[in-house]
Amino acid sequence: MDKLLARFLEYVSIDTQSDPYSKSTPSTEKQWNLAKKLVLELHQIGMQEVSIDENAYIMATLPSNMEKDVPTIGFISHMDTSPDFSGSRVKPQVVENYNGEDIVLNKAKNIVLSPSYFEDLEQYKGQTLITTDGTTLLGADDKAGITEIITAMEYLVQHPEIKHGTIRIAFTPDEEIGRGAHKFDVEKFGADWAYTMDGSQIGELEYENFNAASVKIKIEGKSVHPGYAKGKMVSAIGIANEFLGLLPSREVPEHTTGREGFFHVHKLKGEIELAEIELIIRDHDSGHFEARKELLKDIASKLNKKHGDCIHLKIEEQYQNMKEKVEPVFHIVEIAEEAMLSLGIEPIIKPIRGGTDGSQLSFMGLPCPNIFAGGHNFHGKYEYIPLESMQKAVQVIVKICELTAVQIQSNGKRKKS
Secondary structure, eight states, rough: HHHHHHHHHHHHHHHOOOOTTTTTTSSTTTTTHHHHHHHHHHHHHOOOEEEEEOOEEEEEEOOOOOOOOOOOOOEEEEBBBOOOOOTTOOOOOOOOOOOOOOEEEETTTTEOOOOOTTTTGGGGGSSSSSESSSSSSOOOOOOOOOOHHHHHHHHHHHTSOOOOOEEEEEEEGGGGTTTTTTTOOOOHOOOSEEEEEEEEEETTEOOOEEEEEEEEEEEEOOOOOGGOOTTOOHHHHHHHHHHHHOOOOSSSSSGGGGOEEEEEEEEEEEESSSEEEEEEEEEEEEHHHHHHEEEEEEEEHHHHHHHHHOEEEEEEEEEEETHHHGGGGGGHHHOOOOOOHHHHOOEEEEOSSSSHHHHHHTTTOOOEEEOOOOOBTSSSSSEEEEEEEEEEEEHHHHHHHHHHHHHHTTOOOOOOO
16 A cells, blocks of 8 residues: 555645636646646556646546457546645645544644544544644545546556456546536547546445535625714625525534535625625525525515615526436446445445536536545545545445446446346
8 A cells, every 4th residue: 555655645745726716727727737747647557548638637548458348437536625725735644553542633733633523533443544734634635536546547557357348537627616527528538437536435425416506695885974874874794694694594514414405605705885795505406406596586686675786696506416317327326336345345325415526527428426535524624534445445446347347238238147
């Protein structure tokens, strides 16, 4: 596992944070630094048809080593890290033979990764953990996925006795800001289906995700001297508070789980003359999702009647629940599940409380379930990943390639046992 660890540590040292306010693709120039390195490395390990386009989308091929035709499958991960927390100057810490106790991430700042708060740590006693130093995120989302895919491809190149069909891999920019699939060339990729290696803890296997939209609310007010403001002042800040007060107070991320949806306000700023709110809407159920959008429109309409036409509401669709596109080809989920079981991994099949490139790609004609990459506590200073989970992810990729070659006919249907 030394090479796996070294590869991962090298990738996370490269800052690839994306920027939701940028209009370019990739949204940040620094994503090219990792992209160019990955292209070189793919050539070095023996991949073929390695390409990178003007938007930093990387694709490569491992040709089939079989005489018969079998489906072409793909594996996809993203290069960028979340804009929610710094990804600059990442200094990972390697904790060998974890003893199950608190891990001091940063003594000077008293930042501690504790199993008393993060209970998942308890299942990794005795393993090797990679953590942050408490000042940045780690970047396992999704540089772990990239590491696992490249390591699996290298293993297959070095072990031609393992039979597999044509395998396509891709690395995308800007997934963390919802644009990872926007300029993905599905036809060029040429796979019958694919898997994103972008899940969390070991065993996760997901084919359901949120329906998602982003919302921007602009509120215009009128500033008047407060001593003479009666009947004249219109406080944009006050209306913003009124608007938020009309949202269901318990339907927020910190009070929901499973398939429960939410409203999440992630930006709020204002003065008397202008206030701005940014939030996201999430729900697995399409009917509930539509109802959430209608609620926002109704609130805006009522407050506009009350205060004058001062509220401007903009709702933008982001992605849909991929379940609709994956269920008709459910054998692709069953293959991943069988691969995990054969390796002694208990599959955790559950809906994603988020989205991946795979959710958009599924609606672009590339069914794309999501598989664990192994990390925990993404997008923050408490992020960590067990090295053993990454190793298992590599093995799952290899096993999926094997099973597809053995079980799936050229027409895409699973052979009857």
